[in-house]
Every structure is written in C-alpha cells, then in structure tokens.
Amino acid sequence: MxxxxxxxxxxxxxxxxxxxxxxxxxxxxxxxxxxxxxxxxxxxxxxxxxxxxxxxxxxxxxxxxxxxxxxxxxxxxxxxxxxxxxxxxxxxxxxxxxxxxxxxxxxxxxxxxxxxxxxxxxxxxxxxxxxxxxxxxxxxxxxxxxxxxxxxxxxxxxxxxxxxxxxxxxxxxxxxxxxxxxxxxxxxxxxxxxYKKSPYFTHDIKILSYITNLAFQKRRKILRHSLGEIFSEKIFLRLNINPKLRAENLSILQYCELSNYIIENNIFKK
The missing domain is CATH 3.40.50.150 (Vaccinia Virus protein VP39)
Incomplete structure (x- = not known):
C-alpha cells in the first residue's frame, strides 16, 4: 500500500x-x-x-x-x-x-x-x-x-x-x-x-476595456474629470451623457457608445 x-x-x-x-x-x-x-x-x-x-x-x-x-x-x-x-x-x-x-x-x-x-x-x-x-x-x-x-x-x-x-x-x-x-x-x-450575439455593440472591446478601466480607477470623480482627457464636455452632451455623473452611473450601452465614438472619430490617432 x-x-x-x-x-x-x-x-x-x-x-x-x-x-x-x-x-x-x-x-x-x-x-x-x-x-x-x-x-x-x-x-x-x-x-x-x-x-x-x-x-x-x-x-x-x-x-x-x-x-x-x-x-x-x-x-x-x-x-x-x-x-x-x-x-x-x-x-x-x-x-x-x-x-x-x-x-x-x-x-x-x-x-x-x-x-x-x-x-x-x-x-x-x-x-x-x-x-x-x-x-x-x-x-x-x-x-x-x-x-x-x-x-x-x-x-x-x-x-x-x-x-x-x-x-x-x-x-x-x-x-x-x-x-x-x-x-x-x-x-x-x-x-x-x-452570447452568440451580444446585446451590446462595440467596434473594439479593447477600447471599451480601456475606457471602463480609466473611469473606475477614479470612480469617485465625475466623468468630466475621470474621462476628461479623452472626452470634452461637448462630446458627453452630444452623446446624451451627463458629464457630472460618476462612472458607476453609466450603463453598458453608454460605455459602448463612448468606445465607438473613439473609433469612429479616430481620437487616439490625432
């Protein structure tokens, strides 16, 4: 044994x-x-x-x-x-x-x-x-x-x-x-x-991941400050997102919209 x-x-x-x-x-x-x-x-x-x-x-x-x-x-x-x-x-x-x-x-x-x-x-x-x-x-x-x-x-x-x-x-x-x-x-x-097909859409999941990581690293700050280096107040308002909200207040759909705005407007390439 x-x-x-x-x-x-x-x-x-x-x-x-x-x-x-x-x-x-x-x-x-x-x-x-x-x-x-x-x-x-x-x-x-x-x-x-x-x-x-x-x-x-x-x-x-x-x-x-x-x-x-x-x-x-x-x-x-x-x-x-x-x-x-x-x-x-x-x-x-x-x-x-x-x-x-x-x-x-x-x-x-x-x-x-x-x-x-x-x-x-x-x-x-x-x-x-x-x-x-x-x-x-x-x-x-x-x-x-x-x-x-x-x-x-x-x-x-x-x-x-x-x-x-x-x-x-x-x-x-x-x-x-x-x-x-x-x-x-x-x-x-x-x-x-x-999901075979996600109910959400983003051009690039890496961008979505990047934005959410940045936003929640400073979750106590309002979006205008936590994501201010990427999005101006004018862009937030164009996307019907209140820039005075905090990271935890945005829906998944809204984060996808922010992600897609970056891709569609070549923000990181400027």
Missing part, C-alpha cells in the same frame, strides 16, 4: 478551499449536467469533489491544476484514468488547442481559487467564441460584481465586460462551512453563457 500521500494540506497561497458537502456537490453536478461526447474542462479539481461524480457520467475530463501534489493525490482514485491532466496555471492553459482538437465548444467548470477568479474570468471572456458555458463557484463579492447594474456599489469594470460577453445567473449562495478549510467569506455558484 502506498502511504506517501495520505492527505493534502491546503495551500493558503493558492487559496485552496475544498468542497466537502456531498448534497451540495450533487446539486452542482446536477446543474452542470455533463453529457457524453461533450468537451468538459475542470479548473482546479482539488481533491476531486466534483471530478469524481462528473467522471462517473462521462468518459473523459480535462483538468487544469497548478498544484502537482493534488494531481498526485488524484492518482490514487480509479477515475484518474479518465482524466487528461494539465499541470499548469489556468490563466495560460491553451483552451483554443482543446477547441480545435475536439472540434466543438468547451464547457468549463470549477471551484475557482479566490486569488485568481477575476483575472481568470477576464481571460475566459476573451475566448467566449469557443465556450458553450461556464459554471463556477466564486467568492460572493465577485459574483455580485458580475451581475451588478448601474448605480449599485458592486457595479464596475468587471460587471460591464462580463455582461458584454455573457448572460449571467446566480444559481445559489454557499456558506463557508461547506468547505475545508473554512474560508472567511461566502461563496456563490454562478452560471455564465457566452
């Missing part, structure tokens, strides 16, 4: 908090509803809480895990033979390669580490054309930012970029005692489905 790996000690630097509630795990897997022939990618399989029941349904699961000790832990389980393992950071994993190899949209799920959740979501949004859906356990605060509307204190750049790319639903909230170690924050299980 191999006694080298009896247990895994969670690494704080990787924000490792593992799901332990079996009823909750069943609820999550039921919602994901994995099907044979689908291409599924799990980010951060951890100790296999979701990996095991998903593998009982499908024949192959791609897992992305940066902690090699966890992958060694998973090797003890019979479902390991169904895994295609990538020991690397999910931020640099080649999702396009999976898409082209399997020739179908990817379904991505996981209990995301809190320290990379926002960065990873922004990374995945850029790959929305190759993704069927995403189902993630997130820090509740991040989930609230994803679905926030203008005027809400949680509304910000992440809200705008996320809602530009995806239809987002909060499925249920999860209390800390469902994890080990017990985190100091609440969690939320979220479903994200990339």
């Amino acid at each position: 191999n006694k080298k790996i009896k247990k895994h000690f969670p690494l704080k630097r990787l924000s490792q908090n593992f799901l332990i509630n079996q009823d909750l795990i069943k609820k999550i897997v039921k919602f994901i509803d994995p099907q044979l022939q689908q291409t599924l990618v799990e980010i951060g399989p951890g100790l296999g809480a979701l990996t095991k029941p998903v593998c009982s349904i499908i024949d192959e699961l791609i897992v992305v895990e940066i902690d090699s000790n966890l992958l060694n832990f998973l090797k003890k389980h019979s479902f390991y033979s169904k895994l295609i393992v990538s020991c690397q950071d999910a931020l640099i994993f080649d999702y396009y390669n999976v898409f082209y190899e399997k020739n179908q949209l990817i379904r991505i799920f996981g209990n995301l580490p809190y320290n990379i959740a926002t960065s990873l979501l922004l990374c995945l949004f850029e790959k929305n054309k190759i993704i069927q859906d995403m189902n993630f356990m997130l820090q509740k605060e991040v989930a609230e930012r994803l679905v926030a509307s203008p005027g809400n204190k949680s509304y910000g750049r992440l809200s705008i970029i996320a809602q530009y790319y995806c239809n987002i639903k909060i499925i249920f909230n999860v209390s800390p005692e469902n994890f080990r170690p017990i985190p100091k924050i609440n969690s939320t299980f979220v479903n994200l489905i990339p």
Whole structure:
C-alpha cells in the first residue's frame, strides 16, 4: 500500500478551499449536467469533489491544476484514468488547442481559487467564441460584481465586460462551512453563457476595456474629470451623457457608445 500521500494540506497561497458537502456537490453536478461526447474542462479539481461524480457520467475530463501534489493525490482514485491532466496555471492553459482538437465548444467548470477568479474570468471572456458555458463557484463579492447594474456599489469594470460577453445567473449562495478549510467569506455558484450575439455593440472591446478601466480607477470623480482627457464636455452632451455623473452611473450601452465614438472619430490617432 502506498502511504506517501495520505492527505493534502491546503495551500493558503493558492487559496485552496475544498468542497466537502456531498448534497451540495450533487446539486452542482446536477446543474452542470455533463453529457457524453461533450468537451468538459475542470479548473482546479482539488481533491476531486466534483471530478469524481462528473467522471462517473462521462468518459473523459480535462483538468487544469497548478498544484502537482493534488494531481498526485488524484492518482490514487480509479477515475484518474479518465482524466487528461494539465499541470499548469489556468490563466495560460491553451483552451483554443482543446477547441480545435475536439472540434466543438468547451464547457468549463470549477471551484475557482479566490486569488485568481477575476483575472481568470477576464481571460475566459476573451475566448467566449469557443465556450458553450461556464459554471463556477466564486467568492460572493465577485459574483455580485458580475451581475451588478448601474448605480449599485458592486457595479464596475468587471460587471460591464462580463455582461458584454455573457448572460449571467446566480444559481445559489454557499456558506463557508461547506468547505475545508473554512474560508472567511461566502461563496456563490454562478452560471455564465457566452452570447452568440451580444446585446451590446462595440467596434473594439479593447477600447471599451480601456475606457471602463480609466473611469473606475477614479470612480469617485465625475466623468468630466475621470474621462476628461479623452472626452470634452461637448462630446458627453452630444452623446446624451451627463458629464457630472460618476462612472458607476453609466450603463453598458453608454460605455459602448463612448468606445465607438473613439473609433469612429479616430481620437487616439490625432
């Protein structure tokens, strides 16, 4: 009997908090509803809480895990033979390669580490054309930012970029005692489905990202000051935007209009 790996000690630097509630795990897997022939990618399989029941349904699961000790832990389980393992950071994993190899949209799920959740979501949004859906356990605060509307204190750049790319639903909230170690924050299980055609339009998402980043870096300032280097008061008024509003007061549509004005008038080329 191999006694080298009896247990895994969670690494704080990787924000490792593992799901332990079996009823909750069943609820999550039921919602994901994995099907044979689908291409599924799990980010951060951890100790296999979701990996095991998903593998009982499908024949192959791609897992992305940066902690090699966890992958060694998973090797003890019979479902390991169904895994295609990538020991690397999910931020640099080649999702396009999976898409082209399997020739179908990817379904991505996981209990995301809190320290990379926002960065990873922004990374995945850029790959929305190759993704069927995403189902993630997130820090509740991040989930609230994803679905926030203008005027809400949680509304910000992440809200705008996320809602530009995806239809987002909060499925249920999860209390800390469902994890080990017990985190100091609440969690939320979220479903994200990339739009085939976004309800918003911008000529260049990078410009939209730039404007929102600039505006929310100075979210306490009115637009005339936070975005004053790009837009004059006259331009704001031409676009029916009150220059005395703050970043959190503008809709996604209005940010798209600002973005498009830059492109259509070659502002950055002058």
